[in-house]
Amino acid sequence: MAHNADTAVTTNRPTAQPVVLRNWQQVVDKVDFAFQPIVSPHTGHVFGYEALLRCWDSAGFASIQALFDTAWETGNLHSVDMMLREKAIKKFARLPGATRLKLFYNFDNRVIKTEDYQPGQTAKLLSDAGLERDTIFLEISERHDISNAQYLQDILVRYRSQGFKIAIDDYGSGFAQLRAIYECEPDIIKIDRFFIDGIDRDRRKELFVTQINAFAHMIAAQVVAEGVETREEFLCCRRLGCDLVQGFFLAHPSIELPEQTDTIKIAADLAADNRRQTERDDDVVRSYLLDTPALPSDINPVDILTYFQHNPDISLVPVVNQNGEPLGVVRDSEFKSFIYTPFGRELLQNPANRTNIKRFLRRCPVADIRTSLSELLETFVNTNAIDGVILTENGRYLGVLDQSALLHAVNERNTLNARDENPLTRLPGNSAIYRYAANALSNTRKRRFAVYFDFDNFKPFNDRYGFRQGDRAILLFKDILGKVLSQNDWFVGHIGGDDFFAYVQSVDFEEAIAAVKRVQSMFDEQIKSFYDAETREAGYLTGKGRDGIEARFDLMSVSAAMVRIPPERSDITLDHISIAAAKLKATAKSSPTRFASACYEMPGTNDEIAQIPA
Incomplete structure (x- = not known):
């Protein structure tokens, strides 16, 4: 499928003569990557790191964009990008606890228009570094024109078919149309710094970020607030429901690797302060959480049928990766409908399908366990989340909150609050x-x-x-x-x-x-x-x-x-x-x-x- 998608995109690369590859190797040797943490505002837990190119001036370029533009114009963009990916992945793999973290890599979407583009190389780089495929989030910048839904869909098909995650970078800064994002359903939307700067003092920016959060959660995507530089911006982004935050307030990008990658202290301290105020919501949600056992992503589809037969009261089951992070849900009704189709059971038992759960996997809204009940209720309303919401703790699957459990939790919270209000x-x-x-x-x-x-x-x-x-x-x-x-x-x-x-x-x-x-x-x-x-x-x-x-x-x-x-x-x-x-x-x-x-x-x-x- 990825090979066919490759041939569907026309190549309009300039025909300039390629620069000698060894010169580009010298460029790659001179540049370096700095890492900046992306953090949960609810816990201070580090979700991952963005790899940011540094020392490009030492390599003779006026800017990062100039480096990639030159590589594109000379016909070397794919080769150069793969060398840079290798360098970023190898350095990321040296981080403490790298296997539980995510790497955000800025991806120049012109790469897939190059004549020598070949799928599978990034997967090999990750495997060689001891990392899983879903470790990497490829960031597609909205500063390049991604308003064409079909073009964006081509990118997503290529990389999702290989098991990678997609993030839309600089959201609100460039060309993208809501329709393109809606149809292509990225895994993460990163809101451009412009809308975060002074958000605590700007009602219009606050409304914009609120709407983007609602929209992202509607398509089961997470939101990263980029460029958070003050305590007030951090608190405002958390209050508005941003899932993750990134910026100088938490940490500057650093070429030196950190000694620990569990939490960022300043965010953890603020999260601890907030937990004391919202502990009642946390306790109530936990008491109503459905501890539905999750299935591993490599499960044989035949075993899913056995799971539903042994658990007749469960209408959907979450699916998690090797780190316990939720990937989506499998609905009992859809799964059985497939089985009852002509040759459904035979197809399910076909050895070629036994390790392929993707055809049954559906996206589902995900929220941290410390998200307030008001925000969870808003997620239900905005997403029409008939399946419920998957709740996580430090990014790992914790349980499911369905409609009935949510209503009971809200009612209990309101009753408890009324006694003290x-x-x-x-x-x-x-x-x-x-x-x-x-x-x-x-x-x-x-x-x-x-x-x-x-x-x-x-x-x-x-x-x-x-x-x-x-x-x-x-x-x-x-x-x-x-x-x-x-x-x-x-x-x-x-x-x-x-x-x-x-x-x-x-x-x-x-x-x-x-x-x-x-x-x-x-x-x-x-x-x-x-x-x-x-x-x-x-x-x-x-x-x-x-x-x-x-x-x-x-x-x-x-x-x-x-x-x-x-x-x-x-x-x-x-x-x-x-x-x-x-x-x-x-x-x-x-x-x-x-x-x-x-x-x-x-x-x-x-x-x-x-x-x-x-």
Whole structure:
């Protein structure tokens, strides 16, 4: 099939005389490959490495593209590319744990138009290096014209028939049409850096990435966010559902091979912080996960029939490779339909078909076990995933979540959350706040901050405009907290009434203060619309205070008391912080900025909080 596809593509290579091959060997000897990790934002686990060409200037070229263009124009592109692939694969094989990692190799799709193109050479290179065929992801850049669905299909047929994976690189930067991607179903879509740069501050980019995630999961592809350079971009990409991330924030490309390839520390630390907040979803999903035994990809198809006969309640079975990574599913209905066709059993027992499971394999959405239930539910809706979703842990098959299990899991999560939520704002209530704080405070961090928010002049407002309008003011503040603090992974809870709690770690002190003050200023501006025009113009209203005495009250605002928690202490509790914050709130309410911050000191000393100027 691959040979026939080769002849179907016309060759329009320039007819320039080839350069002497040994000169190209000298070029290949001078260049090198740097490796940059591609990481799960849910765990910090390293999925694979992209091989990036380096030292091309030492070989006499102005850019990487110039090297490949010259090879193409002189008729040597295929030979040069194969020498480079060999070099990249050999170096990749020296990585610790290379057999469980994936190699992303940038593939110039003009290679298949060369006259000397021959399938099978990459498979031999991988075999010689002790690697399986599905180790490599061939990255097709959208910067070259791949808008022709048939042309892209030809590429996919060629390489998928050899057992390789395909990734669309630089998605959103060039020529590709959604139809071409939809019809050809790549294994991975890498979103171009342009859409990741500043995504935490750009709503349009956020919407674009959200839609690409939904589209990719609909065709059972994974998404890599390329060029992640800041903590905020990392957290935003994780929140939007990107499966993998890559960029300077995690690691720069390095020619030197890393000593370990299990996890990237900065991503693992952020993932650990997030797990403490989402552990309830994780626990609920695990309790409803269907532990359906998976089949190996080299199984004899005859044994699949035996499997379904022994497991009549299973309607589909996942198929995994030698590393336990899911490849897709085999549906009971389709498999039996094939058997019941004329000569179906005979074809199944034919020795030529006994090791070929591909004809029965169907793609299925895949998600990490730590994906939130909300995201899993969205995947079901967007993909019409009648089979369910395969769940993995560190890339390995874990189980299946079908529609019934998902609905039960969502219902249980909602029931559990309702017990701990504030009924008005649906934010975590006191029990959830204490549970979160106990986990967070027991783990030392270099930078940790707890903030208590309290409304000013809320009672006079409530007396004048009624409790319903007071509830709307509280909901306004809840929305502002969500908009400002979600980008930095704050935990936000509603203590009750007009009191709120927030906690963040691993951000700078100045950054934490800036976020709190932004919350205050946004509330100051937006709450004005809740007053009548006359009161807004006057800047105050007249009413009775808590002492029952008639007085003038300024428009409503919010005071904030921020406690800075010592990094080395693991014995501080929420009760300790509450006592310190109560003292700070009095200072904040009397301050023109309505803000006060302090370092928490040892309980029982003369001064339990060391004041910091607001």
